[in-house]
Amino acid sequence: MPVERKGGVTISQVAEAAGVARSSVSRAYTKPHMLSPDTVEHIKAVAERLGYIPNHTARALSTGRNGNIALIVPDVANPFFPPLIRAAQGEADRYDFCVFLGNSEEDAEKEDKLLSRLSSQVEGVILASPRLSDERILAHASLKPMVLINRNVEGIPRVLIDSGTGVAQATRHLAEQGHRRIVYVSGPSASWSNRQRRSAARNTAAKLSLEFSVVSASVPSFEAGLQAVPSILGRKATAAIAFDDVMAQGVLAGLAARGVSVPEEFSVVGCDDALGPLMVPVLTTVSGQSVEAGKLSVSLLMQVLQSDALGDACYVLETHLIVRSTTNAAP
Amino acid sequence: MPVERKGGVTISQVAEAAGVARSSVSRAYTKPHMLSPDTVEHIKAVAERLGYIPNHTARALSTGRNGNIALIVPDVANPFFPPLIRAAQGEADRYDFCVFLGNSEEDAEKEDKLLSRLSSQVEGVILASPRLSDERILAHASLKPMVLINRNVEGIPRVLIDSGTGVAQATRHLAEQGHRRIVYVSGPSASWSNRQRRSAARNTAAKLSLEFSVVSASVPSFEAGLQAVPSILGRKATAAIAFDDVMAQGVLAGLAARGVSVPEEFSVVGCDDALGPLMVPVLTTVSGQSVEAGKLSVSLLMQVLQSDALGDACYVLETHLIVRSTTNAAP
């Protein structure tokens, strides 16, 4: 037995039934203090009886505010993002905002399209780890309030997770354990985080006179990490720092498949702490701040929406190394 | 230097600039075949020059269609959902629909609120693994087209992942390995999947004359799995089937912490295959169908939106056991 659906009740119908003007019905909901308490009560009672539900779209049209924001991420399924998304949702909820989610699939062009499609129906946009060029980002920012996560574009409010400090710590940690040849397993080239992590690793390695090289991958996936293993081993390295935990996990799997034991023969460090303690062995990693970043980006956007021109805010979240079980003294 | 934002260009401005009526501008975009090709081209050129962007909200108001759907899940961060969300997104994209994401935090009341807030601004809703009562679900379904995932409410189109068959296979597998006492680690009581899995395990165990018991948890989290371990061991079981992979992983961690080795001394089976091969040891689990479910639910909803009353469709997705490294012969 299929469900039957009834058409919407409008403000006019309520007004007529209650014997008042449409404006009064409207005010009963949006500005009750302008009406006498009796009238408000009466109108609401009638509305209730009729099953009236205010039409969000109509309201949005006349007020110009729709109470929606968009959140665009490169890959929902990358474990770094779900906690961020969740935190953003929660924060948006506190402001009575709803969230459109966009998934760019790590593709700049798709990101561009999503941005166009979504931005026309939201009050503001949060762009997490965008793969888009600065120019396109600025173009979109000129149309809609925008907050960036992990992308440093001057003039646009942004939340940056400074994984540089954590990666530097990780590099130092490896050096202290006696590793002399280390590899950085690179993530997406358009990623600000990747550039930041890579240079932090490179600079620290240089300071400590370690042999340093980079193995590249385009997409931060388990498979990419897995496939990087031959290159890594080919360079005679004894330790690797991966762009993120997922790639690190791929590296671990690749090493295991080749019979290289971790951490006895090889050390691996991840990034983002996205997997937490879910794995065995538990990954040594650089702490993420995805929850904080998600929450902060929303509250920042809300500020922008209120004061209009917040201008050029830039919040930096610190990170640090979390030593667990995938690093050890060099063999 | 903060970005400057310019106000929207309206259809009227374009009309005036192009020397035509507003309706013609509208038609140039929505019904070009009604105008002469020259006019269309001219209007679009002018619109382009002015930077005109059609107002989605206004269009939605007059057409009654907004091209949005809502997807509500209990927990974005539960690894079962991200692939589902992603697949749903992708499919929605094909239909030029945008997706609101809602996160109920495993809470029926929050789900109810989200549903109310969201349903007024979408054409249809997809409810994944709802924790809400049948009554409330039906109430909402009477207002908006709805598709359910993993919830069997007659009269509402739904996609069910039949993990029963997979769990039965898992139970049989354990019996064949010589296990006589097994435990089911239960998930949320309001979850249809949980009831289905539990009874599949119980029934199969009964058929095979195994000792069977249930350890309960309310939320399917790593911690819940971890905390279930004492109870599990207290029952002298040698194998456990967990509600999902995340809980299974918690169980593994708890066992490891107590020095119980897997799979030598104890066997563990998960559900959903949400973690894939990311873990070591690789979890024996029941295949999930989250991607297929996400995709199917959207295309089903699209059908409902077109033909209005599709009525009572019910798609069932099969599952099966995937044997990996966390099960073995009973000790």
Add this chain to the structure above:
DNA sequence: ATATTATGTGCAACCGGTTGCATGTCAACG
């Protein structure tokens, strides 16, 4: 050449609320 149909465009009403302003009522005040 006139009657008929097809085609392209404009007019104006409408979608469902919101809001500035005008009006009406009644109490407090000088």
Add this chain to the structure above:
DNA sequence: CGTTGACATGCAACCGGTTGCACATAATAT
């Protein structure tokens, strides 16, 4: 007792598109 204001409510314009219908012009039929 007339005036002033505060307060409650209604009127009507507006948000930015869409769409049924009317009308003018051009193409076709008779």
